[in-house]
Amino acid sequence: MSAIVEAIGVGRRYGPTVALADVSLTVAAGESHALVGRNGAGKSTLVSILTGLSKPDTGSVLFGGEPAPALGDREAWRTRVACVYQHSTVIPDLTVAENLFINRQPTRRGVISWPRLRRESRELLDSWGVAVDVDLPAGELSVEDRQLVEIARALSYGARFIVLDEPTAQLDSDAIGRLFSRMRELQDAGVTFLFISHHLQEVYEVCQAVTVLRDARHILTGPVEEVSRSRLVDAMTGETGGLTVVDAAGRERIGADTEDVLTAAGLSGDGFTDISFGLRRGEVVGIAGSNASGKHQVAETVYGLRAPTAGAVLVGGRPLPRGDVKAALRAGIGCVPRDRHHQGLVLGMSIADNTAMSILDRLGSGGLVAPRARAAVATKAIADHGIVASGPAQPADALSGGNQQKVVLARALASDPSVLVLINPTAGVDVKSKEALLGQVERIRAEGKAVLIVSDELDDLRPCDRVLVLRAGTLVAEHEAGWSVGDLVADIEGVVTDD
Numbered sequence: 001m002s003a004i005v006e007a008i009g010v011g012r013r014y015g016p017t018v019a020l021a022d023v024s025l026t027v028a029a030g031e032s033h034a035l036v037g038r039n040g041a042g043k044s045t046l047v048s049i050l051t052g053l054s055k056p057d058t059g060s061v062l063f064g065g066e067p068a069p070a071l072g073d074r075e076a077w078r079t080r081v082a083c084v085y086q087h088s089t090v091i092p093d094l095t096v097a098e099n100l101f102i103n104r105q106p107t108r109r110g111v112i113s114w115p116r117l118r119r120e121s122r123e124l125l126d127s128w129g130v131a132v133d134v135d136l137p138a139g140e141l142s143v144e145d146r147q148l149v150e151i152a153r154a155l156s157y158g159a160r161f162i163v164l165d166e167p168t169a170q171l172d173s174d175a176i177g178r179l180f181s182r183m184r185e186l187q188d189a190g191v192t193f194l195f196i197s198h199h200l201q202e203v204y205e206v207c208q209a210v211t212v213l214r215d216a217r218h219i220l221t222g223p224v225e226e227v228s229r230s231r232l233v234d235a236m237t238g239e240t241g242g243l244t245v246v247d248a249a250g251r252e253r254i255g256a257d258t259e260d261v262l263t264a265a266g267l268s269g270d271g272f273t274d275i276s277f278g279l280r281r282g283e284v285v286g287i288a289g290s291n292a293s294g295k296h297q298v299a300e301t302v303y304g305l306r307a308p309t310a311g312a313v314l315v316g317g318r319p320l321p322r323g324d325v326k327a328a329l330r331a332g333i334g335c336v337p338r339d340r341h342h343q344g345l346v347l348g349m350s351i352a353d354n355t356a357m358s359i360l361d362r363l364g365s366g367g368l369v370a371p372r373a374r375a376a377v378a379t380k381a382i383a384d385h386g387i388v389a390s391g392p393a394q395p396a397d398a399l400s401g402g403n404q405q406k407v408v409l410a411r412a413l414a415s416d417p418s419v420l421v422l423i424n425p426t427a428g429v430d431v432k433s434k435e436a437l438l439g440q441v442e443r444i445r446a447e448g449k450a451v452l453i454v455s456d457e458l459d460d461l462r463p464c465d466r467v468l469v470l471r472a473g474t475l476v477a478e479h480e481a482g483w484s485v486g487d488l489v490a491d492i493e494g495v496v497t498d499d
Protein backbone atom coordinates (compact mmCIF):
# COMPACT_ATOMS: atom_id res chain seq x y z
CA MET A 1 0.00 0.00 0.00
CA SER A 2 1.30 3.47 -0.78
CA ALA A 3 1.84 6.05 1.94
CA ILE A 4 -0.58 8.97 1.98
CA VAL A 5 1.53 10.73 4.59
CA GLU A 6 4.93 10.20 6.17
CA ALA A 7 6.59 11.97 9.05
CA ILE A 8 10.31 11.32 8.99
CA GLY A 9 12.46 11.87 12.08
CA VAL A 10 10.27 14.70 13.32
CA GLY A 11 11.32 16.65 16.43
CA ARG A 12 9.68 19.56 18.24
CA ARG A 13 10.49 21.44 21.44
CA TYR A 14 8.53 24.01 23.40
CA GLY A 15 11.19 25.86 25.39
CA PRO A 16 12.64 23.23 27.71
CA THR A 17 9.94 20.66 26.90
CA VAL A 18 10.69 18.06 24.26
CA ALA A 19 7.25 17.38 22.78
CA LEU A 20 8.49 15.10 19.97
CA ALA A 21 11.88 13.45 19.53
CA ASP A 22 12.82 11.83 16.23
CA VAL A 23 9.34 10.48 15.52
CA SER A 24 8.56 8.70 12.26
CA LEU A 25 5.09 7.66 11.15
CA THR A 26 3.78 6.26 7.89
CA VAL A 27 0.05 6.17 7.21
CA ALA A 28 -0.95 3.92 4.32
CA ALA A 29 -3.58 5.20 1.90
CA GLY A 30 -7.03 3.84 2.66
CA GLU A 31 -6.44 2.68 6.23
CA SER A 32 -7.70 3.95 9.56
CA HIS A 33 -4.60 4.38 11.65
CA ALA A 34 -4.85 4.88 15.41
CA LEU A 35 -2.46 7.21 17.22
CA VAL A 36 -2.41 6.47 20.94
CA GLY A 37 -0.34 7.46 23.93
CA ARG A 38 -0.62 8.79 27.45
CA ASN A 39 -1.42 12.42 28.17
CA GLY A 40 1.46 14.59 27.05
CA ALA A 41 2.98 11.86 24.86
CA GLY A 42 3.07 14.21 21.86
CA LYS A 43 0.00 13.21 19.80
CA SER A 44 -1.42 16.72 19.35
CA THR A 45 2.02 18.08 18.58
CA LEU A 46 2.45 15.49 15.83
CA VAL A 47 -1.01 16.36 14.47
CA SER A 48 -0.15 20.05 14.40
CA ILE A 49 2.91 19.21 12.32
CA LEU A 50 1.01 16.85 9.99
CA THR A 51 -1.63 19.53 9.39
CA GLY A 52 0.82 22.37 8.78
CA LEU A 53 -0.05 24.33 11.91
CA SER A 54 3.47 24.13 13.25
CA LYS A 55 6.85 23.43 11.80
CA PRO A 56 9.04 20.64 13.08
CA ASP A 57 12.45 21.68 14.45
CA THR A 58 13.91 18.62 12.78
CA GLY A 59 12.72 16.09 10.22
CA SER A 60 10.20 16.40 7.43
CA VAL A 61 6.69 15.53 6.26
CA LEU A 62 5.78 14.02 2.89
CA PHE A 63 2.36 13.67 1.26
CA GLY A 64 2.19 10.93 -1.37
CA GLY A 65 6.01 10.98 -1.44
CA GLU A 66 6.18 14.73 -2.15
CA PRO A 67 7.49 17.30 0.34
CA ALA A 68 4.78 19.07 2.37
CA PRO A 69 3.83 22.58 1.26
CA ALA A 70 5.35 25.67 2.85
CA LEU A 71 3.78 26.44 6.21
CA GLY A 72 2.04 29.60 5.03
CA ASP A 73 0.43 27.99 2.00
CA ARG A 74 -2.88 27.11 3.68
CA GLU A 75 -4.60 26.42 0.36
CA ALA A 76 -2.13 23.68 -0.45
CA TRP A 77 -2.39 22.11 3.03
CA ARG A 78 -6.18 22.11 2.79
CA THR A 79 -6.08 19.93 -0.33
CA ARG A 80 -3.98 17.34 1.49
CA VAL A 81 -5.17 17.05 5.08
CA ALA A 82 -7.73 18.26 7.60
CA CYS A 83 -8.21 17.72 11.31
CA VAL A 84 -11.57 17.51 13.03
CA TYR A 85 -10.89 18.67 16.57
CA GLN A 86 -12.93 18.08 19.68
CA HIS A 87 -13.56 21.77 19.58
CA SER A 88 -15.50 23.13 16.74
CA THR A 89 -13.78 25.05 13.96
CA VAL A 90 -17.07 26.15 12.43
CA ILE A 91 -18.29 29.72 12.91
CA PRO A 92 -21.45 29.35 15.02
CA ASP A 93 -23.31 32.41 13.71
CA LEU A 94 -22.89 31.49 10.06
CA THR A 95 -25.11 28.91 8.42
CA VAL A 96 -23.85 25.46 7.51
CA ALA A 97 -23.73 26.53 3.84
CA GLU A 98 -21.69 29.64 4.65
CA ASN A 99 -19.28 27.59 6.73
CA LEU A 100 -18.83 25.04 3.97
CA PHE A 101 -17.88 27.63 1.39
CA ILE A 102 -16.25 30.24 3.55
CA ASN A 103 -13.86 32.43 1.53
CA ARG A 104 -14.77 30.59 -1.67
CA GLN A 105 -18.45 31.37 -2.07
CA PRO A 106 -19.82 30.89 -5.57
CA THR A 107 -20.34 34.28 -7.22
CA ARG A 108 -22.44 35.61 -10.03
CA ARG A 109 -21.29 38.82 -11.74
CA GLY A 110 -18.94 39.48 -8.85
CA VAL A 111 -21.43 39.08 -6.01
CA ILE A 112 -22.09 36.06 -3.85
CA SER A 113 -24.83 33.90 -5.31
CA TRP A 114 -26.81 32.72 -2.29
CA PRO A 115 -29.01 30.27 -4.23
CA ARG A 116 -25.91 28.64 -5.69
CA LEU A 117 -24.19 28.60 -2.32
CA ARG A 118 -27.13 26.75 -0.80
CA ARG A 119 -27.51 24.39 -3.75
CA GLU A 120 -23.84 23.48 -3.90
CA SER A 121 -23.75 22.97 -0.14
CA ARG A 122 -26.70 20.63 -0.32
CA GLU A 123 -25.08 18.73 -3.19
CA LEU A 124 -21.84 18.46 -1.28
CA LEU A 125 -23.50 17.12 1.86
CA ASP A 126 -25.76 14.80 -0.17
CA SER A 127 -22.79 13.37 -2.02
CA TRP A 128 -21.28 12.26 1.30
CA GLY A 129 -24.64 11.23 2.75
CA VAL A 130 -24.72 13.95 5.41
CA ALA A 131 -28.33 14.80 6.28
CA VAL A 132 -27.99 18.30 7.72
CA ASP A 133 -30.04 21.42 6.94
CA VAL A 134 -27.66 23.82 5.17
CA ASP A 135 -29.61 26.87 6.38
CA LEU A 136 -29.12 26.05 10.05
CA PRO A 137 -26.72 28.27 12.01
CA ALA A 138 -23.68 26.03 12.56
CA GLY A 139 -23.78 26.79 16.28
CA GLU A 140 -27.02 24.83 16.52
CA LEU A 141 -25.56 21.60 15.15
CA SER A 142 -25.13 18.61 17.41
CA VAL A 143 -21.51 17.55 17.95
CA GLU A 144 -22.15 14.57 15.68
CA ASP A 145 -23.49 16.67 12.79
CA ARG A 146 -20.82 19.32 13.28
CA GLN A 147 -18.12 16.69 12.86
CA LEU A 148 -19.75 15.38 9.68
CA VAL A 149 -19.99 18.90 8.26
CA GLU A 150 -16.30 19.47 9.02
CA ILE A 151 -15.40 16.17 7.35
CA ALA A 152 -17.47 17.06 4.25
CA ARG A 153 -15.80 20.47 4.11
CA ALA A 154 -12.36 18.86 4.21
CA LEU A 155 -13.31 16.42 1.46
CA SER A 156 -14.61 19.26 -0.70
CA TYR A 157 -11.13 20.81 -0.70
CA GLY A 158 -9.82 17.56 -2.12
CA ALA A 159 -8.25 16.26 1.08
CA ARG A 160 -8.45 12.48 1.42
CA PHE A 161 -6.51 12.29 4.68
CA ILE A 162 -8.46 13.25 7.78
CA VAL A 163 -7.28 13.40 11.38
CA LEU A 164 -9.97 12.78 13.97
CA ASP A 165 -8.80 14.08 17.35
CA GLU A 166 -10.76 12.27 20.06
CA PRO A 167 -13.93 12.37 17.96
CA THR A 168 -15.90 10.14 20.31
CA ALA A 169 -15.22 12.15 23.47
CA GLN A 170 -18.51 14.04 23.38
CA LEU A 171 -20.69 11.44 21.67
CA ASP A 172 -23.04 8.93 23.26
CA SER A 173 -22.87 5.28 22.28
CA ASP A 174 -25.40 5.48 19.44
CA ALA A 175 -23.63 8.43 17.87
CA ILE A 176 -20.28 6.64 18.19
CA GLY A 177 -21.73 3.66 16.33
CA ARG A 178 -22.95 5.95 13.55
CA LEU A 179 -19.59 7.74 13.34
CA PHE A 180 -17.80 4.40 12.98
CA SER A 181 -20.08 3.20 10.19
CA ARG A 182 -19.57 6.53 8.46
CA MET A 183 -15.80 6.14 8.79
CA ARG A 184 -16.01 2.69 7.20
CA GLU A 185 -18.09 4.01 4.29
CA LEU A 186 -15.66 6.86 3.72
CA GLN A 187 -12.74 4.46 3.90
CA ASP A 188 -14.38 2.38 1.16
CA ALA A 189 -14.64 5.60 -0.86
CA GLY A 190 -10.89 6.15 -0.53
CA VAL A 191 -10.54 8.29 2.60
CA THR A 192 -7.69 7.69 5.07
CA PHE A 193 -8.04 8.43 8.78
CA LEU A 194 -5.64 9.09 11.61
CA PHE A 195 -7.72 8.37 14.68
CA ILE A 196 -6.82 9.59 18.16
CA SER A 197 -8.62 8.10 21.12
CA HIS A 198 -8.05 7.15 24.73
CA HIS A 199 -10.60 4.36 24.41
CA LEU A 200 -8.58 1.41 23.32
CA GLN A 201 -11.58 -0.74 22.43
CA GLU A 202 -12.39 1.85 19.75
CA VAL A 203 -8.96 1.34 18.24
CA TYR A 204 -9.75 -2.34 17.78
CA GLU A 205 -13.21 -1.60 16.49
CA VAL A 206 -12.42 0.84 13.73
CA CYS A 207 -8.68 0.86 12.94
CA GLN A 208 -6.38 -1.46 11.02
CA ALA A 209 -3.04 -0.06 12.21
CA VAL A 210 -1.88 1.51 15.43
CA THR A 211 1.05 3.71 16.45
CA VAL A 212 2.06 4.32 20.06
CA LEU A 213 3.92 7.39 21.26
CA ARG A 214 5.43 7.60 24.72
CA ASP A 215 7.35 10.50 26.26
CA ALA A 216 7.71 12.22 22.88
CA ARG A 217 9.03 9.07 21.19
CA HIS A 218 7.74 6.55 18.71
CA ILE A 219 7.35 3.19 20.46
CA LEU A 220 5.61 0.90 18.01
CA THR A 221 3.55 0.69 14.83
CA GLY A 222 1.74 -2.45 13.74
CA PRO A 223 -1.49 -3.96 12.44
CA VAL A 224 -4.06 -3.89 15.26
CA GLU A 225 -4.70 -7.62 15.01
CA GLU A 226 -1.06 -8.24 15.92
CA VAL A 227 -0.98 -5.88 18.91
CA SER A 228 -2.90 -7.22 21.90
CA ARG A 229 -4.58 -4.85 24.32
CA SER A 230 -2.09 -5.64 27.07
CA ARG A 231 0.85 -5.05 24.72
CA LEU A 232 -0.70 -1.74 23.74
CA VAL A 233 -1.07 -0.65 27.36
CA ASP A 234 2.49 -1.78 28.12
CA ALA A 235 3.79 0.22 25.15
CA MET A 236 1.89 3.29 26.32
CA THR A 237 3.01 3.08 29.94
CA GLY A 238 6.47 1.61 29.55
CA GLU A 239 5.55 -0.86 32.29
CA THR A 240 4.17 -4.36 32.29
CA GLY A 241 1.23 -5.53 34.32
CA GLY A 242 -1.85 -3.93 32.79
CA LEU A 243 -4.55 -2.06 34.61
CA THR A 244 -6.83 -2.53 37.56
CA VAL A 245 -10.13 -0.73 37.63
CA VAL A 246 -11.80 -0.18 40.98
CA ASP A 247 -15.13 -1.98 41.12
CA ALA A 248 -17.53 -1.27 43.96
CA ALA A 249 -18.89 -4.81 43.64
CA GLY A 250 -15.83 -5.97 45.54
CA ARG A 251 -16.42 -3.96 48.70
CA GLU A 252 -18.91 -4.06 51.50
CA ARG A 253 -22.32 -2.49 51.10
CA ILE A 254 -22.94 0.80 52.86
CA GLY A 255 -25.26 0.37 55.84
CA ALA A 256 -28.79 1.54 55.06
CA ASP A 257 -28.77 3.63 58.25
CA THR A 258 -25.65 5.60 57.25
CA GLU A 259 -26.48 9.29 57.28
CA ASP A 260 -26.82 11.33 54.10
CA VAL A 261 -24.11 13.91 53.50
CA LEU A 262 -26.17 15.41 50.72
CA THR A 263 -29.80 15.07 49.77
CA ALA A 264 -31.45 16.03 46.51
CA ALA A 265 -35.11 16.55 47.41
CA GLY A 266 -37.64 16.71 44.59
CA LEU A 267 -35.35 18.62 42.22
CA SER A 268 -36.90 19.92 39.03
CA GLY A 269 -35.31 22.15 36.47
CA ASP A 270 -34.40 22.57 32.82
CA GLY A 271 -34.81 19.05 31.39
CA PHE A 272 -35.55 17.05 34.57
CA THR A 273 -38.44 16.58 36.99
CA ASP A 274 -38.79 15.54 40.60
CA ILE A 275 -35.39 13.94 41.17
CA SER A 276 -34.68 12.72 44.68
CA PHE A 277 -31.69 10.80 46.00
CA GLY A 278 -29.30 10.80 48.92
CA LEU A 279 -25.53 10.55 49.03
CA ARG A 280 -24.39 8.76 52.15
CA ARG A 281 -21.08 9.04 53.93
CA GLY A 282 -18.51 6.93 52.15
CA GLU A 283 -20.77 6.31 49.21
CA VAL A 284 -20.16 6.70 45.49
CA VAL A 285 -23.31 7.19 43.43
CA GLY A 286 -23.39 7.30 39.65
CA ILE A 287 -25.90 8.86 37.30
CA ALA A 288 -26.16 7.34 33.85
CA GLY A 289 -28.29 8.40 30.92
CA SER A 290 -28.09 9.56 27.35
CA ASN A 291 -27.06 13.14 26.56
CA ALA A 292 -30.73 14.13 26.50
CA SER A 293 -31.54 12.44 29.83
CA GLY A 294 -30.95 15.54 31.95
CA LYS A 295 -28.12 13.89 33.93
CA HIS A 296 -25.70 16.79 33.41
CA GLN A 297 -28.31 19.33 34.44
CA VAL A 298 -29.06 17.43 37.64
CA ALA A 299 -25.37 17.33 38.58
CA GLU A 300 -24.96 21.00 37.73
CA THR A 301 -27.90 21.79 39.98
CA VAL A 302 -26.28 19.86 42.82
CA TYR A 303 -23.11 21.94 42.70
CA GLY A 304 -25.01 25.19 42.28
CA LEU A 305 -24.37 26.04 38.63
CA ARG A 306 -28.11 25.85 37.88
CA ALA A 307 -31.01 26.94 40.04
CA PRO A 308 -33.76 24.34 40.41
CA THR A 309 -37.31 25.43 39.62
CA ALA A 310 -38.55 23.21 42.44
CA GLY A 311 -37.02 21.19 45.24
CA ALA A 312 -33.75 21.71 47.07
CA VAL A 313 -30.24 20.41 47.64
CA LEU A 314 -29.51 19.85 51.33
CA VAL A 315 -26.10 19.44 52.89
CA GLY A 316 -26.02 18.23 56.48
CA GLY A 317 -29.79 18.73 56.50
CA ARG A 318 -29.61 22.41 55.55
CA PRO A 319 -30.85 23.63 52.15
CA LEU A 320 -28.30 25.35 49.93
CA PRO A 321 -29.13 28.68 48.32
CA ARG A 322 -30.33 27.99 44.77
CA GLY A 323 -27.92 28.29 41.90
CA ASP A 324 -24.98 29.54 43.96
CA VAL A 325 -21.68 27.81 43.19
CA LYS A 326 -19.78 29.70 45.87
CA ALA A 327 -22.27 28.76 48.56
CA ALA A 328 -22.06 25.12 47.43
CA LEU A 329 -18.25 25.28 47.62
CA ARG A 330 -18.46 26.76 51.14
CA ALA A 331 -20.81 23.96 52.12
CA GLY A 332 -18.13 21.46 51.06
CA ILE A 333 -19.11 20.54 47.49
CA GLY A 334 -16.21 20.28 45.06
CA CYS A 335 -16.79 19.76 41.38
CA VAL A 336 -15.22 18.74 38.13
CA PRO A 337 -17.46 20.56 35.65
CA ARG A 338 -18.67 19.25 32.34
CA ASP A 339 -16.59 21.40 30.07
CA ARG A 340 -13.10 22.14 31.26
CA HIS A 341 -12.55 24.75 28.58
CA HIS A 342 -15.43 26.96 29.62
CA GLN A 343 -16.05 26.22 33.26
CA GLY A 344 -13.03 24.36 34.48
CA LEU A 345 -9.82 26.22 33.79
CA VAL A 346 -8.50 29.68 33.22
CA LEU A 347 -6.28 28.75 30.31
CA GLY A 348 -4.01 31.77 30.43
CA MET A 349 -3.20 31.16 34.10
CA SER A 350 -0.57 28.86 35.54
CA ILE A 351 -1.17 25.42 37.03
CA ALA A 352 -0.45 26.95 40.44
CA ASP A 353 -3.09 29.67 40.04
CA ASN A 354 -5.65 27.24 38.69
CA THR A 355 -5.24 24.62 41.41
CA ALA A 356 -5.24 27.15 44.24
CA MET A 357 -8.15 29.18 42.88
CA SER A 358 -10.85 27.65 45.06
CA ILE A 359 -8.86 27.88 48.29
CA LEU A 360 -7.24 31.32 48.13
CA ASP A 361 -9.06 32.33 51.33
CA ARG A 362 -7.45 29.42 53.17
CA LEU A 363 -3.94 30.04 51.89
CA GLY A 364 -3.73 33.69 52.84
CA SER A 365 -5.76 36.56 54.22
CA GLY A 366 -7.34 39.41 52.31
CA GLY A 367 -6.77 37.73 48.96
CA LEU A 368 -2.99 37.90 49.38
CA VAL A 369 -1.39 34.55 48.90
CA ALA A 370 2.32 33.98 48.92
CA PRO A 371 3.40 32.56 45.55
CA ARG A 372 5.23 29.87 47.47
CA ALA A 373 2.01 28.63 49.07
CA ARG A 374 0.36 28.42 45.67
CA ALA A 375 3.35 26.66 44.17
CA ALA A 376 3.31 24.12 47.02
CA VAL A 377 -0.34 23.25 46.30
CA ALA A 378 0.46 22.86 42.61
CA THR A 379 3.61 20.81 43.19
CA LYS A 380 1.58 18.39 45.28
CA ALA A 381 -1.13 18.26 42.58
CA ILE A 382 1.48 17.54 39.90
CA ALA A 383 2.85 14.66 41.97
CA ASP A 384 -0.52 13.27 43.14
CA HIS A 385 -2.09 13.27 39.70
CA GLY A 386 0.95 12.58 37.54
CA ILE A 387 0.55 15.83 35.61
CA VAL A 388 3.12 16.08 32.81
CA ALA A 389 4.36 19.67 33.11
CA SER A 390 7.57 21.66 33.32
CA GLY A 391 6.46 22.95 36.76
CA PRO A 392 3.77 24.84 38.72
CA ALA A 393 4.33 27.99 36.66
CA GLN A 394 3.44 26.39 33.33
CA PRO A 395 0.31 28.03 31.88
CA ALA A 396 -2.66 25.68 31.61
CA ASP A 397 -2.97 26.29 27.87
CA ALA A 398 0.51 24.85 27.35
CA LEU A 399 -0.60 21.54 28.88
CA SER A 400 -1.93 18.63 26.88
CA GLY A 401 -5.71 18.08 27.07
CA GLY A 402 -5.58 15.20 29.52
CA ASN A 403 -3.20 17.05 31.80
CA GLN A 404 -5.58 20.02 31.84
CA GLN A 405 -8.30 17.68 33.06
CA LYS A 406 -6.03 16.50 35.88
CA VAL A 407 -5.53 20.13 36.96
CA VAL A 408 -9.32 20.52 37.14
CA LEU A 409 -9.58 17.46 39.38
CA ALA A 410 -6.73 18.70 41.57
CA ARG A 411 -8.56 21.97 42.04
CA ALA A 412 -11.77 20.21 42.96
CA LEU A 413 -9.89 18.27 45.63
CA ALA A 414 -7.84 21.23 46.89
CA SER A 415 -10.72 22.49 49.01
CA ASP A 416 -10.97 19.10 50.74
CA PRO A 417 -14.67 18.77 49.92
CA SER A 418 -17.07 16.46 51.76
CA VAL A 419 -19.01 15.89 48.55
CA LEU A 420 -17.39 15.63 45.17
CA VAL A 421 -19.43 16.01 42.00
CA LEU A 422 -17.61 14.68 38.94
CA ILE A 423 -18.97 15.20 35.44
CA ASN A 424 -17.23 13.14 32.74
CA PRO A 425 -14.12 13.17 34.94
CA THR A 426 -12.00 11.01 32.67
CA ALA A 427 -12.75 12.84 29.40
CA GLY A 428 -9.50 12.94 27.47
CA VAL A 429 -7.61 11.23 30.30
CA ASP A 430 -5.35 8.33 29.30
CA VAL A 431 -5.93 4.75 30.50
CA LYS A 432 -3.32 4.76 33.21
CA SER A 433 -4.34 8.18 34.55
CA LYS A 434 -7.93 7.07 34.50
CA GLU A 435 -7.01 4.21 36.75
CA ALA A 436 -5.22 6.65 39.06
CA LEU A 437 -8.15 9.05 39.02
CA LEU A 438 -10.69 6.38 39.86
CA GLY A 439 -8.26 5.29 42.57
CA GLN A 440 -8.52 8.83 44.02
CA VAL A 441 -12.30 8.44 44.08
CA GLU A 442 -11.83 5.29 46.13
CA ARG A 443 -9.51 7.14 48.53
CA ILE A 444 -11.98 9.99 48.96
CA ARG A 445 -14.80 7.55 49.57
CA ALA A 446 -12.78 5.64 52.12
CA GLU A 447 -12.27 8.92 54.00
CA GLY A 448 -16.03 9.03 54.54
CA LYS A 449 -16.80 11.55 51.84
CA ALA A 450 -19.48 11.16 49.20
CA VAL A 451 -18.95 11.20 45.46
CA LEU A 452 -21.45 11.74 42.66
CA ILE A 453 -20.20 10.62 39.24
CA VAL A 454 -22.06 11.54 36.09
CA SER A 455 -20.46 10.00 33.08
CA ASP A 456 -20.94 8.77 29.55
CA GLU A 457 -18.28 6.16 30.29
CA LEU A 458 -19.42 2.91 31.83
CA ASP A 459 -15.92 2.37 33.25
CA ASP A 460 -16.32 5.52 35.33
CA LEU A 461 -19.43 4.04 36.93
CA ARG A 462 -17.73 0.85 38.13
CA PRO A 463 -16.57 2.41 41.43
CA CYS A 464 -20.19 3.37 42.25
CA ASP A 465 -22.14 1.65 45.02
CA ARG A 466 -25.23 2.28 42.95
CA VAL A 467 -26.03 3.85 39.61
CA LEU A 468 -29.19 5.86 39.06
CA VAL A 469 -30.52 5.90 35.52
CA LEU A 470 -32.19 8.99 34.12
CA ARG A 471 -34.30 8.96 31.00
CA ALA A 472 -36.04 12.00 29.54
CA GLY A 473 -35.54 13.85 32.79
CA THR A 474 -36.92 11.28 35.19
CA LEU A 475 -35.36 8.65 37.40
CA VAL A 476 -36.26 5.29 35.89
CA ALA A 477 -33.98 2.74 37.54
CA GLU A 478 -31.31 2.07 40.10
CA HIS A 479 -28.57 -0.55 39.75
CA GLU A 480 -26.49 -1.89 42.61
CA ALA A 481 -22.72 -2.38 42.11
CA GLY A 482 -22.05 -5.44 40.01
CA TRP A 483 -24.58 -4.45 37.33
CA SER A 484 -24.27 -5.98 33.90
CA VAL A 485 -23.52 -3.68 30.98
CA GLY A 486 -26.49 -5.09 29.06
CA ASP A 487 -28.99 -4.32 31.85
CA LEU A 488 -27.66 -0.82 32.43
CA VAL A 489 -27.57 0.08 28.75
CA ALA A 490 -31.09 -1.31 28.28
CA ASP A 491 -32.33 1.07 30.98
CA ILE A 492 -30.34 4.00 29.59
CA GLU A 493 -31.76 3.45 26.12
CA GLY A 494 -35.23 2.48 27.31
CA VAL A 495 -35.11 -0.90 25.59
CA VAL A 496 -37.69 -3.33 26.92
CA THR A 497 -36.18 -6.74 27.59
CA ASP A 498 -38.16 -9.98 27.50
CA ASP A 499 -37.47 -11.17 31.04
Ligand SMILES: Nc1ncnc2c1ncn2[C@@H]1O[C@H](COP(=O)(O)OP(=O)(O)OP(=O)(O)O)[C@@H](O)[C@H]1O
Pocket: 014, 015, 017, 018, 019, 037, 038, 039, 040, 041, 042, 043, 044, 045, 046, 388, 389, 397, 398, 399, 400, 401, 402, 403, 428, 430
Ligand atom coordinates in the same frame (compact mmCIF):
# COMPACT_ATOMS: atom_id res chain seq x y z
N1 LIG B 1 2.24 25.55 23.50
C1 LIG B 1 2.96 24.78 24.31
N2 LIG B 1 3.87 25.32 25.14
C2 LIG B 1 4.60 24.54 25.98
N3 LIG B 1 4.51 23.20 26.04
C3 LIG B 1 3.64 22.61 25.24
C4 LIG B 1 2.81 23.35 24.33
N4 LIG B 1 2.03 22.47 23.64
C5 LIG B 1 2.34 21.24 24.11
N5 LIG B 1 3.32 21.32 25.05
C6 LIG B 1 3.94 20.20 25.78
O1 LIG B 1 4.33 19.21 24.85
C7 LIG B 1 4.09 17.90 25.37
C8 LIG B 1 3.26 17.10 24.39
O2 LIG B 1 1.93 17.62 24.38
P1 LIG B 1 0.78 17.11 23.39
O3 LIG B 1 -0.34 18.10 23.51
O4 LIG B 1 1.34 16.87 22.06
O5 LIG B 1 0.35 15.72 24.10
P2 LIG B 1 -0.84 14.71 23.75
O6 LIG B 1 -0.20 13.39 23.50
O7 LIG B 1 -1.68 15.29 22.69
O8 LIG B 1 -1.64 14.62 25.15
P3 LIG B 1 -3.24 14.49 25.51
O9 LIG B 1 -3.60 13.06 25.36
O10 LIG B 1 -3.29 14.87 26.95
O11 LIG B 1 -3.98 15.44 24.62
C9 LIG B 1 3.43 18.10 26.73
O12 LIG B 1 4.43 17.94 27.73
C10 LIG B 1 2.91 19.51 26.69
O13 LIG B 1 2.92 20.10 27.99
